[in-house]
Amino acid sequence: MRKTLLFTALALASGLVLAQPAAPADREAMRAEWRAKAEARFAEADKNGDGKLDKAEAAGHAPRLAENFDRIDANADGGIDKEELAQMRAKMHHGRRGMHARRTFHQGLFLGMDDDRNGAISRAELGDKVPKLAENFAAIDKDGNGELSHEEFRAHRQEMRAKRQAARAK
Known part of the structure; x- marks a missing residue:
C-alpha cells in the first residue's frame, strides 16, 4: 500500500513538473527561431535586395500585404521596410487584445442584464x-x-x- 501511494505521488508530481509552461530560455529560443524565419521570408520576398518591399514584391509574396500596402507604408515612400512591418504587427496585436476585452465586456454586460x-x-x-x-x-x-x-x-x-x-x- 505504501509503495503504491509513493509511486502515485511521484507520478502526480512528475506530471505537474511536465505541465509547467516553457522555461524562459526555451521561450527565447522559440522567439529567436521565429525571428530567423521572418528574416528569411523577408529576404526571399525582397527580390532586389534593397531592404524594402515594393508593391510588386509584396503582391508576389503575400496578397494581403499588397492589399494593405498603403496602410502599412507609414512614411509613404513606396516601400515597406522591417520597421514598418513591426509597427503593423504591434498594431494588430494591440487591436486583437482590445477587441477581445471589449467583446468579453459586452458579453458580460448582456448576460448581467x-x-x-x-x-x-x-x-x-x-x-x-x-x-x-x-x-x-x-x-x-x-x-x-x-x-x-x-x-x-x-x-x-x-x-x-x-x-x-x-x-x-x-
Whole structure:
C-alpha cells in the first residue's frame, strides 16, 4: 500500500513538473527561431535586395500585404521596410487584445442584464442600468418584439463603432 501511494505521488508530481509552461530560455529560443524565419521570408520576398518591399514584391509574396500596402507604408515612400512591418504587427496585436476585452465586456454586460436568462433583454430588465441603451431601445429592437436579442445588441454595437470610425475619419 505504501509503495503504491509513493509511486502515485511521484507520478502526480512528475506530471505537474511536465505541465509547467516553457522555461524562459526555451521561450527565447522559440522567439529567436521565429525571428530567423521572418528574416528569411523577408529576404526571399525582397527580390532586389534593397531592404524594402515594393508593391510588386509584396503582391508576389503575400496578397494581403499588397492589399494593405498603403496602410502599412507609414512614411509613404513606396516601400515597406522591417520597421514598418513591426509597427503593423504591434498594431494588430494591440487591436486583437482590445477587441477581445471589449467583446468579453459586452458579453458580460448582456448576460448581467438578462435577469430571466431567456437570451434577450426586455425593457423592464434593462431598466436604468444603461441609460443610452434605454433611450434607444426602440431603435435597437429591430424586430419590434419588445426584447433585445444578442444579435440586435451586437448589430447596435457594430453600428455605433462604424459611426465613431466615420467621425474620426473626417
